[in-house]
Structure formats: structure tokens, C-alpha cells
Amino acid sequence: MVANAEPIIESRPVPRVLRWLGMRVLFGVLTLFLVSVLIFLATEALPGDVARIVLGTNATPEKLAAVRVQLGLDQTLVAQYWHWLRGVLTGDLGTSLINHYPVGELLAGRLLNSLVLGVFALVLILPLSLLTGMLAARLRDRFYDKTLLGSSMIANALPDFVIGTVLAALFGTTLFHVLPPVALIPPGDLPWWHPADLVLPIAAMVIMGVAYLSRLVRVAFIDVLQSEYIQQAVLNGLSMRRILFRHALPNALGPITPAASLVAAYSLAGLIVVENVFSYPGIGTALVDAVGNHDLPIVQAIVLFMAAAFYVLNTLADVLANRTRRRR
Amino acid sequence: MSFATAGKYLRPAQVRVGLVLLALMLLFTFLGPLFAPHQPNGIIGTPYAEPGGGLAFGADTVGRDVLSRVLWGGYQLVWMSVLAALLGVVVGAGIGLLAAFRGGILETLLMRLMDVLLAFPGVLLALLFVSMLGPSKPLLVLLVAVGHLPGVARVTRGAVFPVLEREHVSWARAVGLPARTILARELLPNVMSPVLVEFGVRLMWSVGTIASLSYLGYGIQPPTADWGEMISSNRSALGIQSLAVLAPIACVALFTIGGNLVSEGVSRVIARSEGRA
Numbered sequence: 001m002v003a004n005a006e007p008i009i010e011s012r013p014v015p016r017v018l019r020w021l022g023m024r025v026l027f028g029v030l031t032l033f034l035v036s037v038l039i040f041l042a043t044e045a046l047p048g049d050v051a052r053i054v055l056g057t058n059a060t061p062e063k064l065a066a067v068r069v070q071l072g073l074d075q076t077l078v079a080q081y082w083h084w085l086r087g088v089l090t091g092d093l094g095t096s097l098i099n100h101y102p103v104g105e106l107l108a109g110r111l112l113n114s115l116v117l118g119v120f121a122l123v124l125i126l127p128l129s130l131l132t133g134m135l136a137a138r139l140r141d142r143f144y145d146k147t148l149l150g151s152s153m154i155a156n157a158l159p160d161f162v163i164g165t166v167l168a169a170l171f172g173t174t175l176f177h178v179l180p181p182v183a184l185i186p187p188g189d190l191p192w193w194h195p196a197d198l199v200l201p202i203a204a205m206v207i208m209g210v211a212y213l214s215r216l217v218r219v220a221f222i223d224v225l226q227s228e229y230i231q232q233a234v235l236n237g238l239s240m241r242r243i244l245f246r247h248a249l250p251n252a253l254g255p256i257t258p259a260a261s262l263v264a265a266y267s268l269a270g271l272i273v274v275e276n277v278f279s280y281p282g283i284g285t286a287l288v289d290a291v292g293n294h295d296l297p298i299v300q301a302i303v304l305f306m307a308a309a310f311y312v313l314n315t316l317a318d319v320l321a322n323r324t325r326r327r328r
Numbered sequence: 329m330s331f332a333t334a335g336k337y338l339r340p341a342q343v344r345v346g347l348v349l350l351a352l353m354l355l356f357t358f359l360g361p362l363f364a365p366h367q368p369n370g371i372i373g374t375p376y377a378e379p380g381g382g383l384a385f386g387a388d389t390v391g392r393d394v395l396s397r398v399l400w401g402g403y404q405l406v407w408m409s410v411l412a413a414l415l416g417v418v419v420g421a422g423i424g425l426l427a428a429f430r431g432g433i434l435e436t437l438l439m440r441l442m443d444v445l446l447a448f449p450g451v452l453l454a455l456l457f458v459s460m461l462g463p464s465k466p467l468l469v470l471l472v473a474v475g476h477l478p479g480v481a482r483v484t485r486g487a488v489f490p491v492l493e494r495e496h497v498s499w500a501r502a503v504g505l506p507a508r509t510i511l512a513r514e515l516l517p518n519v520m521s522p523v524l525v526e527f528g529v530r531l532m533w534s535v536g537t538i539a540s541l542s543y544l545g546y547g548i549q550p551p552t553a554d555w556g557e558m559i560s561s562n563r564s565a566l567g568i569q570s571l572a573v574l575a576p577i578a579c580v581a582l583f584t585i586g587g588n589l590v591s592e593g594v595s596r597v598i599a600r601s602e603g604r605a
Contacts, residue, residue: 034444157588159536173566269449291459311447
């Protein structure tokens with residue numbers, strides 16, 4: 001039976017979608033490989049004595065030599081890259097040049113903090129965008145719709161650090177002294193032990209995310225609400241709530257899903273700035289500190305993680321958008 | 329682009345308001361230094377001095393005149409942003425045109441290369457290179473411009489495809505009309521509007537990215553007066569001298585809001601005219 005079944009399966013052509021997905025994955029791996037090469041070249045292959053930049057001008061020759069060996073600068077470029085990549089793939093991210101702790105150990109707690117911030121923000125962004133966007137589509141061109149469009153346009157235009165600083169100014173320092181303008185989360189503590197410290201950073205990310213996503217939700221719903229079968233449902237006297245949630249929502253989700261994936265990607269990028277505005281101890285603050293200290297292994301690890309995550313989320317958005325287009 | 333098409337873009341009130349805002353901010357940025365009552369780096373008051381007594385906006389953390397620093401604070405930022413947007417849009421559009429026109433392996437190569445750059449959002453690319461090379465101004469302009477390439481190339485390539493499919497264009501290519509003629513007569517005029525919109529968007533993004541980098545400490549370096557740097561260095565004094573933070577915030581905000589109004593309004597006009605066609 002099994003032996004007979006095999007040729008039948010093999011003789012079927014591979015579904016086009018699967019082949020297309022396979023190509024995407026292949027290109028994705030290739031792209032991530034090139035991303036890692038770029039990160040490596042940017043940090044280690046540029047002109048200038050890396051060891052001297054790291055240690056400063058007063059370094060002793062012995063120390064310089066020690067750092068050169070630690071960084072593998074006495075080897076060829078390809079050998080250095082291979083050594084680094086093998087380490088990354090096996091979970092060995094090297095040791096910090098500043099305090100000589102393993103990078104993985106240093107960043108694990110930071111990464112958790114950042115993920116908590118990002119996930120909390122996303123969990124709020126998605127339903128809030130759906131609700132505000134749906135309501136705007138329902139009340140198209142009325143006061144609420146125009147207010148949402150105007151305020152989201154402004155929020156979209158503002159750089160992340162401006163939104164964060166304004167929030168800190170409003171709720172932390174000048175007008176209301178209700179929330180801490182700086183997140184003080186000691187290492188080892190879990191972020192949700194300090195809920196007050198989380199409010200403002202999450203609020204900043206939610207404002208940016210909702211400002212972007214709610215407009216797309218609005219447009220998607222306006223499109224769906226104008227379609228024939230929804231008009232028919234209205235004529236049949238179905239309640240608006242039923243139409244919105246039971247009939248329009250499933251259809252509007254098609255174009256909204258890829259956008260949500262993009263929001264996740266841009267929230268990740270926004271983390272760098274938002275964390276720094278509130279001194280939140282995540283990988284964004286770790287990156288900015290490491291850039292100042294020329295702590296290359298940390299810079300490499302964080303940039304590689306962020307670029308890879310950003311690329312994957314972006315590609316996911318692309319694939320999802322393609323899927324909805326195919327269905328139409 | 330003729331005057332008629334330009335007028336079409338000016339019709340929404342949003343675009344006109346945005347343009348006026350942008351023009352005012354450009355005037356403010358480039359003429360502001362002429363009206364600065366003090367040297368931007370001169371220490372002329374006590375730190376955190378409140379507004380009044382000759383200092384309309386008070387003094388900053390080290391006693392410099394906030395008003396003078398706000399008036400000077402956009403000059404470098406805007407120059408660098410214009411250069412970065414220009415460089416990014418011209419090179420990016422070139423890549424998009426080339427990829428769409430030539431096709432084949434060159435297109436795949438170029439667009440995959442753009443994918444690699446696309447993995448470094450916002451300030452990430454700049455932070456990566458600045459970690460070793462230090463924040464010099466030409467480097468920052470270059471990095472921000474490189475960050476624009478993938479987006480601009482994608483938009484341009486997308487705009488070229490429908491033109492290439494038109495009958496007379498494919499005919500011109502078939503009979504071997506020089507590529508230069510096709511590019512100049514057919515492709516460029518048709519991609520002009522989306523590329524101009526891209527320039528507006530990219531200019532705004534450049535301002536945002538460079539200001540963010542300055543805020544993080546890796547953009548325009550102190551003691552140069554700069555809005556992003558002012559916001560970060562005076563933040564600790566937000567409770568006692570809020571103008572030192574709020575005035576530069578207002579400047580950055582008005583700039584990016586103006587740019588956003590224009591680019592959003594224009595792209596809506598383009599979307600509507602494409603929908604009609």
C-alpha cells in the first residue's frame with residue numbers, strides 16, 4: 001500500500017503556492033546571510049584599528065595585542081567572519097569588550113524586558129486599531145472620523161522620541177506627576193513587577209501603532225461596507241452591529257492582517273528610541289550604550305537580532321498581502 | 329510636469345496648509361540664525377534661568393540662550409535632511425528604473441540587495457556604522473540616504489512597469505529605439521509624480537531619523553545647536569525649564585507635520601486619478 005501510494009504523490013506537481021513559499025524561504029535565508037555579512041563588515045572590516053578604537057588612545061601595547069587576539073584580528077577576514085557566524089549559530093555570541101561577560105548572558109534579561117514591552121504594546125494596538133478604525137468607517141466624514149484622521153496624521157508625522165518626550169512631559173514632570181518619566185527596573189526583576197514604569201513606554205508605542213493601523217482598518221472597512229452584499233444586508237434590515245462584526249469584519253481582516261504584521265515590525269524598530277526616552281532596560285538601550293562604548297560583540301548581536309526579526313516580520317507581511325491578492 | 333498637473337495636486341486644502349507650514353519652517357530654519365539675539369553657544373545666564381530678563385525663552389542646562397539655540401537648531405538638521413533625501417531619491421529611483429527596464433538577473437540582484445538594506449529600519453543602519461566610524465556629518469547623510477534606497481527603488485520600479493506594458497513603449501523597444509530616448513520620453517515623465525511624492529516623504533523621514541539620532545547622541549554633536557540634541561540634553565530640566573524642551577519639540581513637530589500633510593494629500597490625489605483611469 002505504502003509503496004504503491006508513493007509514485008502517485010510524486011507524480012502530482014508541487015502546488016504552485018508551496019513552490020513560491022519555498023522560493024521565499026530560500027531567498028529569505030540568502031538575505032539574512034547577506035545581512036550578517038553587512039553587519040560583520042560594518043563592525044570589523046572598516047579602515048581603522050578596531051582595538052585602538054575600543055580601548056582608546058591611552059591603551060598599552062599589551063592590551064591592544066590582547067584585544068586583537070580576542071577579536072581575532074590576527075586572522076583573515078573570512079576566517080573571522082566564519083568564526084563569528086559559527087558562534088552565532090551555536091548560541092555563542094562572544095564576550096563583551098567592556099566587562100568580559102558572555103553577551104548572551106548580558107542580553108537575556110534585556111531581551112525579555114523588550115519583548116514584554118513589545119508584546120504588551122501589540123496586544124493593545126490590534127484591538128484598539130480595529131475598534132477605532134471600524135467606528136471611523138461607520139461614522140465616515142462625521143466629527144469622530146475627522147478627529148481620528150487628524151490626530152492620527154499628526155501622530156504618524158511625529159518622530160518616536162517626540163511622542164515619548166511629550167508623554168513624559170505631560171504625565172511625568174510638568175502637568176501631572178502621576179507616572180514615572182523614567183523606568184527604573186532593576187536587573188533581575190521582571191518588568192510586570194513595576195507596572196507603573198511600563199505605562200508610558202507602552203503608551204508611546206500604542207499611540208504610534210494605532211495611529212498607523214487604525215487608518216488602514218478604516219479604509220478596509222469603508223471598502224467592505226460599500227460592497228454589494230453588505231448593502232444587501234443593510235436592505236434586509238440586519239442590525240449594524242451584526243453587519244459590522246459578523247459580515248464585514250472577516251472580509252476586512254484580509255487587507256488588515258499584513259498591515260498588522262508591518263506594525264509589529266515597526267514597533268520593533270520603535271523600541272530602540274522609545275526605550276531610550278524612558279531609560280527602559282531593554283535591548284534598545286543596550287544597543288545605544290554599546291554603540292557609545294564600541295562594544296562590538298553586543299552591537300553585532302543586537303543589530304543582527306533586530307534586522308533578522310524585522311526582515312522576517314516584513315516578509316510575513318508581504319506573504320500575507322500576496323495571499324489576499326491571490327484570493328481576490 | 330505642467331502647471332495643470334501641479335494645480336491638481338494643490339486642490340486639497342490639506343496640501344496647501346502643509347506647503348505653507350513647510351515654507352514657514354524652511355524660512356524659520358534658514359533665516360532664524362539672522363535673528364538670534366545671542367551666540368548659540370555663548371553662556372549668558374544662569375543654568376535653567378526662567379524666561380524673562382532679556383532671555384525670552386530662558387536658559388538651558390548650562391546657561392545658554394534657549395531662543396538663540398532654537399533659531400539656530402534646524403540649520404544643520406534641515407541641510408543634512410535635504411541632502412539625504414535628494415541622494416536617496418535620485419539613486420533609489422535610478423536603481424528602480426534600471427531594475428524595471430533591464431529586468432533579468434540585474435533586476436533580481438538589485439532588488440535582493442535592496443531587501444538586505446530593508447532589514448535595517450530607521451536608526452539601526454546608522455547606529456551600526458556609527459559604532460565604529462563615529463558620527464561624522466557626511467557619513468550620517470550617506471547612511472540616511474542608503475536607508476531610503478529600498479523604498480524609493482520599489483516605488484519607482486512599481487511605477488515603471490505599467491508604462492513598459494503600454495503598446496507604443498513595447499513597440500519602441502522592439503524596433504530598437506535607444507534606451508536613452510525611451511527613458512527620457514516615456515519613463516521619466518511617468519514616474520515623476522510618485523518620485524516627487526517620495527521626495528516629500530523621504531525629506532520628512534530624514535528629519536525624523538537625523539533628529540532621533542541626535543537625540544540618542546549619535547547625530548549632530550554638541551555643542552552645535554540642534555533641536556534633537558536640545559530635547560535630549562534639557563530633558564532632565566523638563567520640570568523647571570520646560571521651554572528648553574518644548575520649543576525644539578514644536579519645531580520638529582511642525583516640520584514633520586507639514587511634510588506629512590503635503591505627501592499624504594498628494595498621494596491621495598494620485599490614488600484618486602489612478603482609480604478614475
